[in-house]
Each structure stands twice: as structure tokens, then as C-alpha cells.
Amino acid sequence: MKNPDAKGDLAVRRAARLSVAPMMDWTDRNCRLFHRMMSRNTLLYTEMITAPAVIHGDRARLLDYDAREHPLALQLGGSIPDELRQATRIAEDWGYDEINLNVGCPSDRVQSGAFGAVLMKSPDLVAECVSAMQAETQVEVTVKCRIGVDDQTAAEILPDFLAKMQQAGVRRVTIHARKAWLQGLSPRENREIPPLDYPLVHAMKGQFPDMHLSVNGGIADLDAARDHLSVMDGVMIGRAAYHEPWKILGAADRLWDQAPPFEHPLDVAAAMRPLIVDHMAKGGRLHQFTRHMLGLFHGMPGARGWKRTISEGASKGGIEVYDAAVQQVADPVFPA
Structure with missing residues (x-):
């Protein structure tokens, strides 16, 4: 396994103070160039790409990006360690700054592939997956998860999940502060209906002080981001950054005590x-x-x-x- 405190990882960890969430059909390379125009520092994510797509699909179309997008993370979806190993090995040549495993998406097509949020039920499998990924890359492997799914007791399963990630060598996790209901709610409803539990996510920072933990879900402005950053290492913003990009990204660099690139x-x-x-x-x-x-x-x-x-x-x-x-x-x- 690589040194998790390598210079590149520290730079990406600094960028992860604020990140724009991976969003299917939205955060493509054109979107990311637009977002990068407004913030030099914010960590950007690709849309989720499945491991089988990387292995068997048009790799250039899926993985190419503009060098101006850095710092940039690739998000992979999958639940078969060997597939994730192969996809990570392939992606290594593209020079992403981070490779992230999706353990949070509740969509039907993700569930049908037995990955995404459903993996919250299988933390040992997730640990096996990230270990396989780590063996094939020189950049940090991270995880984006939920606080739980369905009838799980989040206060019990989330710390257990994070402990297993830590044992597997994962040093950075983004936690969406809602449960995912895999039956009965659409992906859109899963972003709005299950209640947010920020106190639980904040408590995880106290329990895992050596992990870099970011909070995601329902954060609509930079004032709210600053409040979370008084406790957490990072904040990830999704829909607000997409629908009101100037409001979020136009002033984002102030979180790093830097002047924004543009005034208007x-x-x-x-x-x-x-x-x-x-x-x-x-x-x-x-x-x-x-x-x-x-x-x-x-x-x-x-x-x-x-x-x-x-x-x-x-x-x-x-x-x-x-x-x-x-x-x-x-x-x-x-x-x-």
C-alpha cells in the first residue's frame, strides 16, 4: 500500500475542504470545467462510472478529462473486488487525484448491480473492495457512504462501518447525512425525505479523529458549510452547487483564505x-x-x-x- 501521507494526498485533502458531489448526468467534463472556472481550490468529482464500464467500455470517452479540472476525483461503482481492482488499474493511467468508491447511491440501476447504498449492509465486502483498489493505485482511495439504509440503526452501523474502513486503510470518507430507503422511495425522494442527522455525522469526527471526514446532504450555502467546518474536515455540496453555481463556487475560494477568480x-x-x-x-x-x-x-x-x-x-x-x-x-x- 502507498504512503497515505504522500504530498499529493495532502494537497487533495486540503482541496476536500469543499467538494462538489458526483452527480449522474450532471458532473460531466463540461460541467467540471465550468465549475473550475469559479474556484481554483474546490475538489471536483466525476459522475459515477461502473467498474465493468471501465473494463469493457470506451475508456477514452469515460475517463478523459481536461487537465484544467484538477484537483479531480474519479468515482467508481461496483461490488466485485476483482472488477474494482481492474478498473482502478486502468484508471491509474489517467492521473486522477483520488479514486472514490460509491457506497451511497440509492438508484434502481445501482441496486440491480448490488452496489451503491446497498453496500452499507456489507461493510466487510466494502473493505475487501477498497483493499483491492488500493493495491492498484498511487493515489488515495476514498469512500462516499450513507449513514445507513432501510431499518438499520444508523448510530450503531455507521461507526462500525467507519471502523472497518479505517482498518482497511481508508483515511478519508464523505458521509451523506441521510439514510437511504432502498424500497419505496425514488432516488430524488432519497435526497429529500429521509431526515438529515448532522449530529450523528459530527459525532463520528469525535470517534475517528485521525480520519478525514466530510459531511454531505442538504447543505445549501457557504455559511452552512462554514458551520460544519467548525467540526468536520470537509463539506461536500451537490445540488446547490449545480443549480446556483455562483452562490456556492463564486465565493468558494474564500474558504482557503484566497480571493475568488472573478468578481461577477x-x-x-x-x-x-x-x-x-x-x-x-x-x-x-x-x-x-x-x-x-x-x-x-x-x-x-x-x-x-x-x-x-x-x-x-x-x-x-x-x-x-x-x-x-x-x-x-x-x-x-x-x-x-
Whole structure:
């Protein structure tokens, strides 16, 4: 096993003070470039990729990313140690800063593969999986989990789960502060209905002081993040960072006592324009970027016009649609 205190791991651990959650169909490479534009420090995650997909699928399509996305973590899904070993060995060549095992997703397609949140019922198997992954990579292997599933007593099973992860050599875990109900609730309902138990997650930091523990779930602004950081090592934000990116990421670097890269979301829009032009010049489509940017001006005058113009025109239009959308918020002068 590699040295868990290696320089690279310490840098990623520092970045994990704030991270954007892996979100299926959302946190693709275009989304991550947009998010990185607003924060130099925040740790970004890929969408979950299953181990069999990495082994048998189009690896370049699944694993390629832009070097500007660092620090960047790959999230894998799986429950067969040898498959996760193979997927980790393959992913090692891509140079991710962390490889994370999903033990928290409650979706039907994840359950049908017997991985994700259902693995909270099998901590010994999870320990075997992460040990297999650690043997194949020079970067830190981490886990993202729930506080429990179904009728489990979270206050009993969560510390047992973390103890087994620690024994397996895992030094960093992100805990979604809700149970997952595997039957009867949709994935969306599982993000909203089971009650949050922040006190339990905070208590885990007291029980496992040598582990780097982040809290996830229901955190909607940086003030709440700061409150959690008075106890926890890190905070992971999902939907709020996606739907209101400027509110979260526009000021995120202040958590590291650094000035944000931009003073206004219009500056972000201007900085994104050449990336989008380059993307389209290579055969990409406008909406592949702009679908992630709809909330950039959330709460500002002109935000509705921005969203409407993008939503109605981006699937077929060119950069002129983007420029027209920006002009709904202001009237910047873009270079020809």
C-alpha cells in the first residue's frame, strides 16, 4: 500500500475542504470545467462510472478529462473486488487525484448491480473492495457512504462501518447525512425525505479523529458549510452547487483564505466563451456546456431571459445564442 501521507494526498485533502458531489448526468467534463472556472481550490468529482464500464467500455470517452479540472476525483461503482481492482488499474493511467468508491447511491440501476447504498449492509465486502483498489493505485482511495439504509440503526452501523474502513486503510470518507430507503422511495425522494442527522455525522469526527471526514446532504450555502467546518474536515455540496453555481463556487475560494477568480458572474460568462467556441470548433454543441450554466445568474435581473434564451436556442444554435443570452443580463462586448 502507498504512503497515505504522500504530498499529493495532502494537497487533495486540503482541496476536500469543499467538494462538489458526483452527480449522474450532471458532473460531466463540461460541467467540471465550468465549475473550475469559479474556484481554483474546490475538489471536483466525476459522475459515477461502473467498474465493468471501465473494463469493457470506451475508456477514452469515460475517463478523459481536461487537465484544467484538477484537483479531480474519479468515482467508481461496483461490488466485485476483482472488477474494482481492474478498473482502478486502468484508471491509474489517467492521473486522477483520488479514486472514490460509491457506497451511497440509492438508484434502481445501482441496486440491480448490488452496489451503491446497498453496500452499507456489507461493510466487510466494502473493505475487501477498497483493499483491492488500493493495491492498484498511487493515489488515495476514498469512500462516499450513507449513514445507513432501510431499518438499520444508523448510530450503531455507521461507526462500525467507519471502523472497518479505517482498518482497511481508508483515511478519508464523505458521509451523506441521510439514510437511504432502498424500497419505496425514488432516488430524488432519497435526497429529500429521509431526515438529515448532522449530529450523528459530527459525532463520528469525535470517534475517528485521525480520519478525514466530510459531511454531505442538504447543505445549501457557504455559511452552512462554514458551520460544519467548525467540526468536520470537509463539506461536500451537490445540488446547490449545480443549480446556483455562483452562490456556492463564486465565493468558494474564500474558504482557503484566497480571493475568488472573478468578481461577477458576467466575468465567468466572458471567460467561458472561448472554451465554448473551441468546443464547438471541434464538433461539440453549445448545449453541452450551457445546460450546466442555466443557474449562473440565479436571483439576478435578467436571469430569466438568460435561461429562456439558452433553453430555447442552445440545442440548435451557435455562439450567437450564447451572446444573446448574456445580453439578457448585461451588454458585454465580446471579442470577434
